[in-house]
Amino acid sequence: MERCCCGLMTPEKQAVPLQSVDVQVDVKDHVATVVSTLLYQNKEEKPIEAVFVFPMPSEAAVCHFSAKVGETLIVAEVKEKKQAREEYDDALSSGQQAFLLEESDQSPDIFSMSVGSLPPGESASIRLEYVTELDVQADEALRFCLPAVLNPRYQPAESTSVNVTSVPSSLVPYDLTFSVRVESPRPVSKVESSCTMDPVEYLNQDQTKASVKLAAGHKFDRDVELLIYYKDSHQPSAVVEAGQASAKPGSLMGDPVLMLSLYPEFPKDIMSSVSSSGEFVFLLDRSGSMDCSMGHGPQSGPRIASARDTLLLLLKSLPMGCYFNIYSFGSIFEQIFKESAEYNQKTMEEALEKVEKMHADLGGTEILAPLKHIYSQGCIPNQPRQLFVFTDGEVGNTKEVINLVKSNSGSHRCFSFGIGDGASSALIKGLAKEGGGHAQFITGNDRMQPKVIQSLRFAMQPAVVDISVTWDLPKGVSASVLSPPLTSIFQGQRSLLYAQLTGQSKERTEGCVTVKYRLAGRPTENKLNFSLKPAEDAGLTVHRLAARSLIRSLEQDQEGARWEKDDAAKKKIIDLSVQSGVSSSFTAFIAVNKTSGDAIQGPLLRRNVPLPMMMACSMPMPQMNYGMQMQSMVCAKKKSKGFSLPKFRSKRSCASRASSGGFASLASSGGPVVTGMLCADNMMDEDFDDTMMVKGGSRLAPQPKALRDPLLELVSLQTASGCWKLEPALATALSKTSQDLENKQPSMAKTEVWATILALVWLHGLKADAKDEWELLVMKAATWLRSQNAAGLTECVEAANALLGCSVQKEALGL
Structure with a gap:
């Protein structure tokens, strides 16, 4: 009989091998390098395998993975995913310690870390490093988000329901320490956060360097979001980074790489006016989880209420003579008008009346069907289509949804909004990027309205067309653009370009890039001069971000062409990933401690690091006993639907692997029971509405309507x-x-x-x-x-x- 000697416990009375997580963030201007150190310890009497599934920013470039066991440091290599998995399994079978880090096959913002064959009493310190670009917000802040929450992915296809190993966020059995260092050519005016932080400490007199730490006692109930403000507005900039001395000249890592940050300025007369035409289509998530609270304070209302208020503002802000429609979705979808209607007093009043009656009562998060229906509707002549998508959910078919938007990008622009902690960055950013629009995240106690209205202003600006990039470089020097082509440009928003510079010149030390486009029929251009001299002590951050951009672009290009069958494209991605040391969907990090252990007899004990359970839902919930396996929510009507997370792989017989998600790993279940409080998207179907909930056999009275702002x-x-x-x-x-x-x-x-x-x-x-x-x-x-x-x-x-x-x-x- 298996028993635990001591240590932290899961609800199933199993030890939790993860003891602590330490995150250090180094921000230089608009790029962040993030180093996470995870300390594992086996306090059981038998060897274990610890599995940790965690969220990651979708645009992050994972570039280092290593483990320290005692005095032995094992640095992982990037290898083709199948080969890495086989090496991991072989190492464990022979008694060696092994460490595997891999990206989900379904979504680039979920990773799985496996710590294999950790002997009794042994500790292992895991170091994970990634680099990422910081998004510019409406108020010109730079946003960094450490995803601490990963919502369950709703699977619209036939799938087996799952049991989730989870605990309330207050009982998460591992600690988090989090510190940030900021450095910029411009003074840092302030740093704000959705979490409680210690006061900002300035490290020099001109305030261009600062540090800040997460206050003690943080609970794992929200993402850690930072907003960094510089005193001067963002200016165009260029950084040239020297290549790696050991890399082959002419290769991506061997040549210098240029990172351009462009902030185009549009003519003032165009910016002061807005278009009076357009077809505005609003797609609103009405799944059960939209009844969760917008923020973390007692005064914070449900997400669906904020979305209703936002639709009110949007409808009042539309110009006379445009066209509009409102779709809402869950397990099914609804639309207010059979086809987009002309905007006038009658149609506006009809839409507002129906919006007021919208509640989070449509079940799951199936976004593909309404998108297909919207795209099946013919476009209205001289009324450019603008699609606004509001969702707090995550889906298991992220890539399929993004590909659908991409295949229709020629007929519309897509603006996306991720509502609440845990919204999928891969889904939200992917929709906007492939739809030529703009992405926004609304978390903590943010008001949804100003961010949405900013995007509406973008949508009402004339579309930038005929975008081209031209280079003026010294003779003998050429630039190969590594980023996908620019498809959208917005006033005040940064556009990033990466380029590999090949060749040298003794004549000139400067280059120039010109971005040309047409705006409202008017030819416009922005120029940026830059030095070709590499920056000092830049490391390989720019190279890794460039490699990540190119890898993502290649993956996306091949997605619609069924890249899994395109061996040449797959090989190109694998070669680039291995060369740059940056993860991809076809590769994984593998580290093996070849000095350890004897062959293991029998299966390893599998230990899943538990998920911090979101407790923010405003709807009444049944009483729970947190000390036991939590099986309190039965999704009886949705037996073919369930929560799942992207599958990582089928593992050897000694420790079968199932769909995994959140900080937990999920194991298949025979029934429709979902443990924990993670079934909101499924439970809110025809058996439930937003005003009456079943509790102990009786119905609760409707809540009084809150006073409007x-x-x-x-x-x-x-x-x-x-x-x-x-x-x-x-x-x-x-x-x-x-x-x-x-x-x-x-x-x-x-x-x-x-x-x-x-x-x-x-x-x-x-x-x-x-x-x-x-x-x-x-x-x-x-x-x-x-x-x-x-x-x-x-x-x-x-x-x-x-x-x-x-x-x-x-x-x-x-x-």
């Missing part, structure tokens, strides 16, 4: 044309009486003009901090006012200021 209350009263009407609801939204509004109305002013001026003055004077949210609908209101040729606007503005206690100038209203 005053800003959204005012916005809800705006008409499709852009004006407001003088009505009691407007007086209430402005915290006044109808008598107040009528008494202060200038005699020569029309009632709708007066009502609209009141709303605009209130927004500018009392809600200036939310300008990012209301700017587009205010522009529409100003356009409506100008169309009225109304008299007495100055008097209306003065009267509104007096009534509301503001001091807004007429010019500020765009009149």
Whole structure:
């Protein structure tokens, strides 16, 4: 009988071999190098195999994996995945210690780490290193995210349900320490986080170097998100990194590599106007998990409520004469209009009425079917299609979804939004990248509205077309672009280009790159001069990011052509991965300690590191006994559907491997039971709704409707044309009486003009901090006012200021 001597325990009373995780992040300008050290210890009486499945940023380039056992350091090599697995199995069978790190076959943002044949009492320190680019946010912050949460992947195809080894986040039996060092040519103004951090410590007088640490007592209930702000806005830049001295000249690692960060500037007259045409299609996730809380505070509402408010703002911000439709999906999908409808007061009111009734009640996260339906609808002439996708979920068919968007990229732009901790970066970023749009993540206590409205502004800008990149280099020097072609450019957003520089020149030490494109029919270009002299002490960060970009591009190009059958393309990816030491979908890191052990008799004991269970769902949940195997949620209606995570491989008979996910590994189960609180996407079907939940055989009363935010209350009263009407609801939204509004109305002013001026003055004077949210609908209101040729606007503005206690100038209203 197997027993545990001591140590941390899982709900199944098995020891947890992972003791601690230490993460150190080194940020240089907009690139981060992340080093994670994981300490394992076997406190049992028999050898074990520890399996740790964890999330990873989808754009990360994993470039180092090593293990230290006692005084022995074993550095892993990158090898073809099948060969690496065989070497791992062979090593364990012969009693040697082995360490395997591999990317999921289904999604590039999940990795599996196997620590094999750890003898009783033995410890192993695992070092994992990756480099990644940091995204630019709407407020110009750079975002770094350490994914601590990996949601279960919903499998739309026939699949076996699974049991999840999980514990509440407060009981995760391993520690996390997290520290960041920031260095930039520009001063660091501040560092913010979704988690509690110690105060920022500046390391030099000009504040270009700083460090910050995660406060003690962090719980594994959210991603660790950092927002880094520099004092100056982002400027175009270029870094040339010298090649590796030991690598073959002419190879990617042997030649210098250039990284260009471009921030295109568009003409101001184009940026100050927005398009009045377009077909805007909104695709909203209504799976059960959308009832989970947006943030971590007691005042944070459910994601579906925030999504409803966001759709209100979006609908009010659309221009008259455009077309729109709203789809929602779960296990099934619904649409408001049979086909996209012209935007006017009638269709807007009909859509808002249906949006108000939307709840997180459609079951799972099956996004492929509604996407196929949307793409089957013919495009409307002279109305460019703009697709907005909102989801908190993760799917098992990520690559298939992204390929569908890519195959339709010529007919639309796709803007994607990942809601809540654990949203798949591979899915969200992949949709936007292949759809020529922009990706946003809404986590912690972020407001969804300003980020979504920023993307709407991008969508309403004219599409940048005919993008080309030309080089002016010294004679004898040539550039080979390693990045995929630029397909989208947005004002204020960074575009990255990697290029391999071949050859040398003694004549010139500078080069120039020019990005040309057409915007609103106007030829435009941006130039950047750069030095060809390699940067000092740059290491190989740029080379690894370039290799990762090229590998991902090759994988994506071959995906639609069934690259698994294209041996030449597969070999090219494997060769590039091995040469650069960067992981790919066809390779894995393998390390074997050849000085260890005797052949093992019988199977190793498998120990899955437990998953921190998300506890943020707002819906009532059954009582649970956390000390036992948790089997509290039965998804009776969805027996053919279930949670699974990308399969890593079928393992040898001594320790069978199943689909794996989160920080846990999942083992196949015969029934539809899902352990832990991970069945939200499946349980919310026809047996449940968002107002009544079954608990102990009785039904809970509906929750009272929360009071709407005053800003959204005012916005809800705006008409499709852009004006407001003088009505009691407007007086209430402005915290006044109808008598107040009528008494202060200038005699020569029309009632709708007066009502609209009141709303605009209130927004500018009392809600200036939310300008990012209301700017587009205010522009529409100003356009409506100008169309009225109304008299007495100055008097209306003065009267509104007096009534509301503001001091807004007429010019500020765009009149």
